[in-house]
Amino acid sequence: MKKKRFGSEGRCRLCKKNIEGDKISGHLEKCRGKLLKKDDNRPVNVMQISACGKHTPEFWLQLAAWDGATLSDIDKFLRHVWLECCGHLSSFNINGVIYESQADDDGAGFFPFDAKPLSMSSVTLNEVLKPGTVLQHEYDFGTTTELELEVLDVFQASKPQAPVILLAHNIEPKIKCVSCGKIASLICSGCCYDFQCFCEKCAPKHECGEDMMLPLVNSPRTGMCGYDGPGL
Ligand SMILES: [Zn+2]
Ligand SMILES: [Zn+2]
Ligand SMILES: [Zn+2]
Ligand SMILES: [Zn+2]
Structure with missing residues (x-):
């Protein structure tokens, strides 16, 4: 598993302990075992993904996403915990391929790329991601917040209640x-x-x-x- 390190202290949501940012990946590798229920004989593949502000890496989180979830599920999660202000457009860039959120306001149509973007909701994670994949996320193409995500590992867990769950995040700096x-x-x-x-x-x-x-x-x-x- 890739041991992504962060400079600021965080909190593990699984055991409620505060953990140094440079130890969080190793900590989660053990603590995520809690997500596999005893006697579960139909576990699913879950991706452990890190995210941080591209220019402000002191804001970081790690999430777990069922590999049958879509990019749109991750986008919705990021909006909920970090981003949503007025329903702006957003996009993922994965190795140069752009996946755009649903157009839901007058900003639809503007896109600074030649290729027509694909939709985030049309692809599942196991189709486009594997350990080591880096995703660039942009929310709002005017006053843009840029995030960088990375797939750290795939592990087995009981199917989570939500397609994406929070594993850990930085403590307010x-x-x-x-x-x-x-x-x-x-x-x-x-x-x-x-x-x-x-x-x-x-x-x-x-x-x-x-x-x-x-x-x-x-x-x-x-x-x-x-x-x-x-x-x-
Ligand atoms: Zn923990
Ligand atoms: Zn706004
Ligand atoms: Zn000012
Ligand atoms: Zn002052």
Whole structure:
């Protein structure tokens, strides 16, 4: 199994323990045994997949996905825990092949690639993924949040209740106010690519204005568009 390492501390959802980010993959390799019920003689193949912000890897998670689930199931999961603000389009890029979410707003039709994208809901994971496969995910083609996912392993488990479940995620990082160095609670949406975070005292003095501030939440989409959580 590939041992993906992260720099920030996380929490295992299976045993509720806090685990260092560089030990989480090894930890899950043992702890995921809980997902196989005793006496289950019809286990299914499940993929262990890591995800993190492409430019903000301190936000990370690991998920388990039944290999008969679709790319759309992973997209829905990522939207639920990390991304959804106003129903933007999203896509996966797997070795140059683009899979697009269902078009559900006026943004449909715009796509900066020559090839017509395929639909995420038309392919199952076992058709397009194997251990080592890297997936690039984009949510919102305007103010884009870029994620990088990687298939770490395939293992046997009892069929999960949901097609995708959360195994572990980073603990909310303590980010410093760029002005005074105290713990920040707000992020400027006007400077979203610069990740400018502020404490409540310093936020009104920032040049973009207090109206641009959003709550700092535990998600790689924090500060982008109107995203105010929940995050993880
Ligand atoms: Zn655990
Ligand atoms: Zn939005
Ligand atoms: Zn401050
Ligand atoms: Zn700003």
